[in-house]
Amino acid sequence: MRKSRKVIMLLVILGLVMGGFSAIAIAQKTTINVLASKPHSNVVDYFGAEFEKATGIKINKIEVPYPVLFDKVMTDLITGTGAYDLVCVAAGWAGDFVGGRWVLPLEGLMDKYGYPDWEDVTPAIQKTVKWSGKIYALPYDGDCHNFYYRKDALENPEYQAKFEKKYGYRYNVPPKTWEEVRDIAEFFNGWDWDNDGEKEYGIEFIAKRKTQAQWSLMDIAIQYAVLRGGPDKYHGVFFFDPETMEPLVNTPGWIEGMRMIQELAKYAPPGILSYGYSEERITFVKGQCAMAFDWGDIGVMEQYPEKYGSNVKGLLGYSPLPGAEKVWDRKEGKWLHQYNQINFLDFGGWIWCIPKTSKKADAAYKFGTYITDPERSLLEVTGINYSGANPWRISHFKRVDKWLEAGWNKESAVDYLTALQGILGDPEAVLDLRIPGTAEYYDYLDLYLSKVLAGEMTPEEACKKVYDAWEDITEKYGRKKQLNLYRESLGLKPLK
Structure with missing residues (x-):
């Protein structure tokens, strides 16, 4: 045994x-x-x-x-x-x-x-x-996109006083709305405000066709087109009506965003239409403009003069995207004249x-x-x-x-992280478009944005063209299928 x-x-x-x-x-x-x-x-x-x-x-x-x-x-x-x-x-x-x-x-x-x-x-x-x-x-x-500004320009008391005398108000630092950004960009455009012997400009952003310029537009348009909350039919949705799949791109909020980016281009460097993300980032860290909006890469490039030619280490301020002084209420069909700020996860x-x-x-x-x-x-x-x-x-x-x-350096790190955390810590941040055909939807948005920036179309004409193209794409993929996938992407239940 x-x-x-x-x-x-x-x-x-x-x-x-x-x-x-x-x-x-x-x-x-x-x-x-x-x-x-x-x-x-x-x-x-x-x-x-x-x-x-x-x-x-x-x-x-x-x-x-x-x-x-x-x-x-x-x-x-x-x-x-x-x-x-x-x-x-x-x-x-x-x-x-x-x-x-x-x-x-x-x-x-x-x-x-x-x-x-x-x-x-x-x-x-x-x-x-x-x-x-x-x-x-x-x-x-x-x-996600965040906003960058030159502290040595916007925080200069002499410049703040001159701006207030010209525009009748003292701007916020960082700028609170795109209306403020427009005025500040105009003020700092076309003169040597950093005393380096060269002319500087107001603002720069990605504007070149086929280089993700559509996100520059959406950073602005979302502030005029989306009410916080939701997501539901009238809150927290940017691209389509979540009950019908009708494009929202032809609503007054989107049109206002298209109009604002057209105005901002007036205060950008010559040749802004040739600026993809590489051109924007390199020229901004070299010290060419007072403001920019982009992904977090500019903040990283700022820190390495030897690698990226940065002339602005320690000179940049960072913030979430500016908001707007008004927002379109689709349910009531009218403008709400109130401050509105939406955090948006560009690209995601x-x-x-x-x-x-x-x-x-x-x-x-x-x-x-x-x-x-x-x-x-x-x-x-x-x-x-x-x-x-x-x-x-x-x-x-x-x-x-x-x-x-x-x-x-510690100040830059803390400010940069605070700005990004303000965006990513927002449970109501709006997600980017995530349905089949996204690349096609965005290509038409990019196409007609380029025509507005080139002066070939009005914002109203461009938004109607985008609306029509988006309707065609939705029909090609199947409206019901696209609608339910869009709803799922928002965390909503599909419609029967």
């Missing part, structure tokens, strides 16, 4: 040992394919080797240029090839990938393995990874998704949460490990020490 027990125990121990060896062997043989474009693929270089050492799971980085990324992912999903286990995609593509039910919901994996501090993710970014209230992606990037950032075709979802989830945990993501957003990501966790805004380590 004792001998039998010894044999049984020996077999059990042998089984456990062999099972352990088997688990190790499986881990050692597991390789996940991670697809991303530059610079987001850099995270694999930074953390892939240490992850493999810790888990035995190998990472195969597949890097493709941004222009072909969408097609690479979609082709794999449609054909069912299963070539990728973890993909880094734009949040604006969620309508295609998540709405199309091509990626895995993550609650099951989160319950199984946990998630590194979900409450640390800012409210606005939590919204970008959800669809119909469920989590379908791992947050990774806090993209980048997210990590697990395709349904992946056979290694568990390993992919483990790597995805490894590279986006609080400590590693902090290295990315500060630029210590550059991956193109902007702050998105609450802890990113608290760890000022890491921003100083990355080369920022």
Whole structure:
């Protein structure tokens, strides 16, 4: 009997040992394919080797240029090839990938393995990874536009006094409304206000066709077109009526936004229509303009004179986007003459998704949460490990020490983080468009904006053209299908 027990125990121990060896062997043989474009693929270089050492799971980085990324992912999903286990995609593509039910919901994996501090993710970014209230992606990037201004110009008491004498009021610092921005831009346009021997200008923004200029327009139009709250039929919606899918782009709020950006272009540098995001950022950090609005990249470029030619380190102020003195009430069909400010997640950032075709979802989830945990993501957003990501966790805004380590001075770091946190911490921030055909909708908006800026169309004519084009696109994709996907993207239930 004792001998039998010894044999049984020996077999059990042998089984456990062999099972352990088997688990190790499986881990050692597991390789996940991670697809991303530059610079987001850099995270694999930074953390892939240490992850493999810790888990035995190998990472195969597949890097493709941004222009072909969408097609690479979609082709794999449609054909069912299963070539990728973890993909880094734009949040604006969620309508295609998540709405199309091509990626895995993550609650099951989160319950199984946990998630590194979900409450640390800012409210606005939590919204970008959800669809119909469920989590379908791992947050990774806090993209949004904010406002930049030269402190040595706008905070100069002499200039403030001269402005007040000319315009009859003292402007806010930072500017509170786009009406103020227009006046300030006019005041600082065309003279040497920083005493460097060269003429400076009032404001600059992305204006070139095919370089994301539509977001410059939307930063302004949303302040006139959207009432806070919701989302519902009359609050918190910017693009379409959530009950009919009728475009809202031809409403008075949008038209006013188009009119305002046309006015701002008068106080921009000569050649503003040739300014894409690269031209805007480089010329602004060189000291050409008093104000600009863009993603967080300008704040980063400001800090590195050797790398980007910055002449403005320590001279920039930062804030959320200005609001407006009035907003169009679609329900009542009239202007409400009151202050209105809406935070808008332009582009929405980048997210990590697990395709349904992946056979290694568990390993992919483990790597995805490894590279986006609080400590590693902090290295990315500060630029210590550059991956193109902007702050998105609450802890990113608290760890000022890491921003100083990355080369920022304390005042700039605190002001920059305060501005971004004001946007991403807003639970009512409006998400960017996230339905199939977004690129087509935006291309027509960009096209007719370019015609307004070139003086070839009036704002009214352009908005009507965009309205008609958006109606055609919606019909092509199917109105009912688009409506329900739009509602899901807003967190609303589909209509029956």
